[in-house]
Amino acid sequence: MSICTQHMVISILRKNSNRTVSVSTRHAKQLHAHVVKIKGISNEDNILVLSLYSNLNLLHYSTRLFNSLPSPPPPLAWSSLIKCYTSHSLLHLSFSSFNSMRSLGLPPNPHVFPSLIKASTLLKHAKLACSLHASTVRLGLDSDLYIANALINMYAKFHSFNVNTNAGNVFDHLSLTGKSEIHSVRKVFDMMPVTDVVSWNTVIAGYAQNGMFVESLDMVREMGKNGILKPDSFTLSSILPIFAEHVDVYRGKEIHGYAVRNGFDGDVFIGSSLVDMYAKCNRLEDSLCAFYLLPRKDAISWNSIIAGCVQNGEFDRGLGFFRLMLKENVKPMPVSFSSVIPACAHLTALNLGKQLHGCIVRIGFDDNEFIASSLVDMYAKCGNIKIARYVFDRMEKRDMVAWTAIIMGCAMHGHALDAVSLFENMLEDGVRPCYVAFMAVLTACSHAGLVDESWRYFNSMERDFGIAPGLEHYAAVADLLGRAGRLEEAYDFISNMGVQPTGSVWSTLLAACRAHKSVELAEKVVDRLLLIDPENMGAYVLMSNIYSAARRWKDAARLRIQMRKKGLKKTPACSWIEVGKEVHTFMAGDKSHPYYDKINEASNVLLEQMEKEGYVLDTNEVLHDVDEEHKRELLHNHSERLAIAFGIISTTAGTTIRVIKNIRVCTDCHTAIKFIAKIVGREIVVRDNSRFHHFKNGSCSCGDYW
DNA sequence: GTAGGGTTAG
Numbered sequence: 225m226s227i228c229t230q231h232m233v234i235s236i237l238r239k240n241s242n243r244t245v246s247v248s249t250r251h252a253k254q255l256h257a258h259v260v261k262i263k264g265i266s267n268e269d270n271i272l273v274l275s276l277y278s279n280l281n282l283l284h285y286s287t288r289l290f291n292s293l294p295s296p297p298p299p300l301a302w303s304s305l306i307k308c309y310t311s312h313s314l315l316h317l318s319f320s321s322f323n324s325m326r327s328l329g330l331p332p333n334p335h336v337f338p339s340l341i342k343a344s345t346l347l348k349h350a351k352l353a354c355s356l357h358a359s360t361v362r363l364g365l366d367s368d369l370y371i372a373n374a375l376i377n378m379y380a381k382f383h384s385f386n387v388n389t390n391a392g393n394v395f396d397h398l399s400l401t402g403k404s405e406i407h408s409v410r411k412v413f414d415m416m417p418v419t420d421v422v423s424w425n426t427v428i429a430g431y432a433q434n435g436m437f438v439e440s441l442d443m444v445r446e447m448g449k450n451g452i453l454k455p456d457s458f459t460l461s462s463i464l465p466i467f468a469e470h471v472d473v474y475r476g477k478e479i480h481g482y483a484v485r486n487g488f489d490g491d492v493f494i495g496s497s498l499v500d501m502y503a504k505c506n507r508l509e510d511s512l513c514a515f516y517l518l519p520r521k522d523a524i525s526w527n528s529i530i531a532g533c534v535q536n537g538e539f540d541r542g543l544g545f546f547r548l549m550l551k552e553n554v555k556p557m558p559v560s561f562s563s564v565i566p567a568c569a570h571l572t573a574l575n576l577g578k579q580l581h582g583c584i585v586r587i588g589f590d591d592n593e594f595i596a597s598s599l600v601d602m603y604a605k606c607g608n609i610k611i612a613r614y615v616f617d618r619m620e621k622r623d624m625v626a627w628t629a630i631i632m633g634c635a636m637h638g639h640a641l642d643a644v645s646l647f648e649n650m651l652e653d654g655v656r657p658c659y660v661a662f663m664a665v666l667t668a669c670s671h672a673g674l675v676d677e678s679w680r681y682f683n684s685m686e687r688d689f690g691i692a693p694g695l696e697h698y699a700a701v702a703d704l705l706g707r708a709g710r711l712e713e714a715y716d717f718i719s720n721m722g723v724q725p726t727g728s729v730w731s732t733l734l735a736a737c738r739a740h741k742s743v744e745l746a747e748k749v750v751d752r753l754l755l756i757d758p759e760n761m762g763a764y765v766l767m768s769n770i771y772s773a774a775r776r777w778k779d780a781a782r783l784r785i786q787m788r789k790k791g792l793k794k795t796p797a798c799s800w801i802e803v804g805k806e807v808h809t810f811m812a813g814d815k816s817h818p819y820y821d822k823i824n825e826a827s828n829v830l831l832e833q834m835e836k837e838g839y840v841l842d843t844n845e846v847l848h849d850v851d852e853e854h855k856r857e858l859l860h861n862h863s864e865r866l867a868i869a870f871g872i873i874s875t876t877a878g879t880t881i882r883v884i885k886n887i888r889v890c891t892d893c894h895t896a897i898k899f900i901a902k903i904v905g906r907e908i909v910v911r912d913n914s915r916f917h918h919f920k921n922g923s924c925s926c927g928d929y930w
Numbered sequence: 931g932t933a934g935g936g937t938t939a940g
Contacts (some may be wrong), residue, residue, distance in 0.1 A: 420932085424933090460934090499936080528935085849936095
């Protein structure tokens with residue numbers, strides 16, 4: 225076989241290498257056998273075959289062939305070997321091979337540098353990377369196309385990893401600020417006498433991954449202008465996430481169109497970006513289409529569709545895709561778990577969440593920050609703050625998301641002081657709080673009535689951290705003032721806040737007016753509320769309840785008639801409990817459960833015992849104009865009472881009972897559940913729409929402030 | 931010999 229034919233074969237094999245590795249591998253071995261058979265073992269041919277093996281990433285064959293070469297192997301053989309080590313992430317072997325090569329007296333050749341630069345990038349070893357850059361400068365190789373491309377990638381990656389190259393950066397004299405990596409990217413690019421599509425794509429991706437979207441898109445436009453280079457599938461997959469982030473489905477669609485016209489739409493990278501882009505633009509159906517149309521799906525395509533479903537609130541669908549992924553024998557990645565666990569959190573599926581946690585530990589993903597954060601949140605949202613704290617405490621590295629998850633968890637469970645001290649610990653750890661972290665700590669303050677702390681944090685947001693308070697922060701402070709009974713102050717605060725209040729901000733004040741029995745202010749609030757949000761049925765219900773509590777039945781009825789005219793319906797109260805593998809749902813006064821008679825019987829026995837212990841019915845909570853006996857029945861049939869009674873009769877003694885309710889627990893039920901927990905000697909955890917209540921031994925974790 | 935996609939807290 226002539227060298228010419230071999231080059232042809234190699235180039236064909238290279239073209240095929242991405243598609244059918246096994247076929248190419250077979251061809252490579254055939255070629256090797258052929259060479260040996262026809263010409264015997266010649267060194268030159270062996271080196272050619274070695275470069276073929278290394279191109280196909282066949283580590284085993286490459287090292288075996290390399291070791292069979294007579295010493296010292298020529299530079300080309302070394303560069304093939306080093307390339308192979310780098311692509312197998314055997315980075316230390318890359319460098320030790322380079323050292324061996326140097327110690328044999330071989331000069332460094334241009335071909336080894338790209339692999340070494342890549343290895344130092346993967347190692348995040350800035351000093352090594354910079355000294356390699358310096359070496360290429362000394363050797364006059366820093367403008368070599370391949371070396372410069374590797375350098376661009378290196379600086380771009382270090383910029384995103386936040387790895388500082390200042391100490392040894394060859395552009396040191398140019399750097400005025402502490403962060404010059406992204407400038408070095410441009411610097412290397414601008415110095416290149418010749419660039420190719422890889423150079424452009426590397427800069428474009430570098431900008432895109434560092435949030436420099438304008439610069440990235442400008443480069444794409446410029447690239448199209450020069451007429452020789454055209455955006456390819458790499459370019460597109462780098463810029464699609466920009467439109468996902470900006471929720472710009474129109475421009476995203478334009479790129480989709482360009483991809484179809486240029487035959488890139490079957491590319492699995494583009495496909496996954498499209499799945500993600502449509503999902504992030506709230507177009508789940510388009511996202512699903514893009515997913516189903518993919519000719520080949522890899523683990524990342526599956527991750528994208530799972531995350532897409534979960535982010536769009538389609539939790540069961542997300543879980544379904546996760547199961548399907550496993551069924552199709554696609555190995556889940558850490559991202560698969562961090563995408564699917566929030567679905568368990570939202571569905572309060574504690575058992576499923578625990579099963580997934582088990583998988584995570586078995587696979588060995590439990591040290592992943594993203595997964596750990598999602599687990600902390602999941603356990604907290606499923607009512608198990610202890611395990612949430614355990615997972616958090618075991619985390620080696622805690623980023624702002626992890627801190628926020630545990631602080632919010634503590635807030636939801638009424639552990640306000642823990643939340644506040646965790647927030648302080650976070651600051652001591654040098655982790656800068658973000659918008660959401662302030663939401664968490666302010667929520668904690670509001671759930672516990674910590675007015676002074678709340679003001680302190682609220683005021684420090686903008687002053688110390690440059691974060692402008694948003695609706696959620698104002699809402700938390702307003703809620704706190706209202707619940708502390710400082711109704712007028714809350715009213716003024718909302719009227720003068722920096723952003724337009726929403727109906728829900730006024731709603732919290734309306735609820736506070738109800739709790740503090742201020743009909744007059746409530747009327748003012750409801751006017752403001754309905755001005756912004758005329759269809760807010762919660763406002764009608766609350767106001768009508770406030771009138772009822774003040775025994776102004778006519779006013780209450782007037783509002784209910786208005787509601788009916790507008791066609792607004794109250795969301796029915798509903799509670800649910802997981803027993804065994806089943807979720808049992810109860811509505812207020814619901815007699816449909818197959819065990820209703822038993823539930824009712826247990827409920828009555830409990831009531832007798834409760835009354836003996838001193839429980840007195842609080843009929844203020846019944847807001848219908850009905851007689852006392854009817855009120856009694858209405859209260860005892862509140863959905864959470866039914867769910868708890870069912871939990872008691874269908875689980876073994878001592879088991880914690882976990883109930884979820886879609887609206888807030890009423891005062892009477894809150895009192896009643898404290899008695900029940902004591903009588904049956906169990907912990908009862910109730911999650912309503914804003915927080916958790918842990919009832920144990922006659923008291924509740926919220927300290928009756930909620 | 932070089933380059934590219936996905937993820938987490940409210």
